[in-house]
Amino acid sequence: xxxxxxxxxxxxxxxxxxxxxxxxxxxxxxxxxxxxxxxxxxxxxxxxxxxxxxxxxxxxxxxxxxxxxxxxxxxxxxxxxxxxxxxxxxxxxxxxxxxxxxxxxxxxxxxxxxxxxxxxxxxxxxxxxxxxxxxxxxxxxxxxxxxxxxxxxxxxxxxxxxxxxxxxxxxxxxxxxxxxxxxxxxxxxxxxxxxxxxxxxxxxxxxxxxxxxxxxxxxxxxxxxxxxxxxxxxxxxxxxxxxxxxxxxxxxxxxxxxxxxxxxxxxxxxxxxxxxxxxxxxxxxxxxxxxxxxxxxxxxxxxxxxxxxxxxxxxxxxxxxxxxxxxxxxxxxxxxxxxxxxxxxxxxxxxxxxxxxxxxxxxxxxxxxxxxxxxxxxxxxxxxxxxxxxxxxxxxxxxxxxxxxxxxxxxxxxxxxxxxxxxxxxxxxxxxxxxxxxxxxxxxxxxxxxxxxxxxxxxxxxxxxxxxxxxxxxxxx
DNA sequence: CTATGGCACGGATT
DNA sequence: AATCCGTGCCATAG
Numbered sequence: 001x002x003x004x005x006x007x008x009x010x011x012x013x014x015x016x017x018x019x020x021x022x023x024x025x026x027x028x029x030x031x032x033x034x035x036x037x038x039x040x041x042x043x044x045x046x047x048x049x050x051x052x053x054x055x056x057x058x059x060x061x062x063x064x065x066x067x068x069x070x071x072x073x074x075x076x077x078x079x080x081x082x083x084x085x086x087x088x089x090x091x092x093x094x095x096x097x098x099x100x101x102x103x104x105x106x107x108x109x110x111x112x113x114x115x116x117x118x119x120x121x122x123x124x125x126x127x128x129x130x131x132x133x134x135x136x137x138x139x140x141x142x143x144x145x146x147x148x149x150x151x152x153x154x155x156x157x158x159x160x161x162x163x164x165x166x167x168x169x170x171x172x173x174x175x176x177x178x179x180x181x182x183x184x185x186x187x188x189x190x191x192x193x194x195x196x197x198x199x200x201x202x203x204x205x206x207x208x209x210x211x212x213x214x215x216x217x218x219x220x221x222x223x224x225x226x227x228x229x230x231x232x233x234x235x236x237x238x239x240x241x242x243x244x245x246x247x248x249x250x251x252x253x254x255x256x257x258x259x260x261x262x263x264x265x266x267x268x269x270x271x272x273x274x275x276x277x278x279x280x281x282x283x284x285x286x287x288x289x290x291x292x293x294x295x296x297x298x299x300x301x302x303x304x305x306x307x308x309x310x311x312x313x314x315x316x317x318x319x320x321x322x323x324x325x326x327x328x329x330x331x332x333x334x335x336x337x338x339x340x341x342x343x344x345x346x347x348x349x350x351x352x353x354x355x356x357x358x359x360x361x362x363x364x365x366x367x368x369x370x371x372x373x374x375x376x377x378x379x380x381x382x383x384x385x386x387x388x389x390x391x392x393x394x395x396x397x398x399x400x401x402x403x404x405x406x407x408x409x410x411x412x413x414x415x416x417x418x419x420x421x422x423x424x425x426x427x428x429x430x431x432x433x434x435x436x437x438x439x440x441x442x443x444x445x446x447x448x449x450x451x452x453x454x455x456x457x458x459x460x461x462x463x464x465x466x467x468x469x470x471x472x473x474x475x476x477x
Numbered sequence: 478c479t480a481t482g483g484c485a486c487g488g489a490t491t
Numbered sequence: 492a493a494t495c496c497g498t499g500c501c502a503t504a505g
Contacts (some may be wrong), residue, residue, distance in 0.1 A: 372491085462480070464505095
């Protein structure tokens with residue numbers, strides 16, 4: 001036996017801490033981030049190879065393995081969802097040896113998926129000094145999911161160690177990009193920015209600016225009478241301004257579908273987000289098992305390049321060591337990637353199973369579900385679930401795009417119940433009365449909590465609802 | 478006086 | 492260990 005053969009045992013690895021650490025990291029990444037990581041790894045590790053994808057011969061879908069679960073599904077119980085991996089097909093540049101045959105299927109896949117940050121960056125890049133790029137990147141990274149920038153320019157400047165002026169300059173660009181209103185500190189400022197952009201298009205309202213800028217809190221309380229008095233106009237005019245604001249502006253400029261779907265259809269914004277998983281109903285059988293697609297940037301399988309594996313035996317003593325390191329890293333990466341996919345699939349299978357009602361129905365059908373319970377069910381550590389759930393979104397059959405964490409929202413169904421109680425109330429109910437109503441439906445929550453839910457749903461307090469009602473009555477007579 | 482929102486505390490969850 | 496959430500208490504507005 002030559003001493004070299006000892007090195008061919010590539011399978012058994014000391015996969016311990018490094019393995020765990022990398023898997024953990026990968027699990028925490030969203031599909032988009034994972035794609036970047038994969039591209040970086042492919043670019044920097046010559047031993048890692050992406051072999052061509054497998055497609056289903058019948059439907060042309062990209063598959064992780066045969067058989068295609070859509071076309072010939074093994075019969076399964078109705079309550080068990082079908083889970084499979086699906087490549088999102090946008091693997092960046094490096095490896096794309098396949099022909100162009102897949103192009104017409106491309107249309108079926110999510111269109112022009114682009115992260116909001118990239119979208120903005122592309123717009124402002126021309127006007128941006130090269131030195132200011134890091135500032136822009138930083139600011140965009142700090143935007144919260146609503147599109148707001150919670151910190152002040154001064155804070156950013158201090159963190160970045162650049163002058164306040166430069167930050168403000170870049171921020172100004174961001175705030176005037178599309179969609180308008182991004183990068184504001186709060187809703188009020190955002191609305192003003194949106195108003196500005198509307199005015200540039202020639203659409204404006206005489207009172208809107210004053211209402212938002214100076215009488216915002218009164219407007220929130222629907223205290224139109226007082227605003228009208230201060231501005232010296234009629235209540236109708238103020239109400240008209242409010243309508244204009246509601247119709248043309250959005251409180252959360254980055255909001256796609258989530259939230260509660262109430263309000264803006266904003267179909268355009270949906271393109272800014274790419275879900276990490278897609279849950280769909282089988283085409284013909286509404287009661288059949290759900291389909292769950294977990295997106296992967298891999299269109300095929302990752303493996304160690306066999307050419308390199310073979311060459312390993314022949315290369316020089318000195319070089320061999322570094323090649324071995326590459327190979328080892330490649331094996332590790334592929335394994336971690338596989339592990340991630342496996343975990344994601346099993347997680348989504350469990351979620352789709354548990355929350356089947358919610359997926360078919362609405363918010364009120366959400367079952368209480370904790371990450372811990374799923375962790376024991378899947379036999380993984382609870383932090384794994386936390387990571388897997390974080391920063392990811394799912395597209396539901398009805399088009400809703402929701403963060404995965406929504407499946408674990410303890411209070412969603414109660415909040416939904418509050419909504420429907422208020423919607424059906426004969427007269428404005430106080431929080432106490434709503435609490436009593438809820439108790440009758442089996443939800444036992446404190447009055448204070450009702451107030452919080454109500455506020456979270458954007459429902460005004462009873463007194464304000466009363467005023468609203470009397471106002472519209474007054475209009476009628 | 479009543480309804481509500483702010484603050485803060487403790488327990489659960491991550 | 493850090494964070495989130497429900498809740499109680501208290502101040503305040505109407």
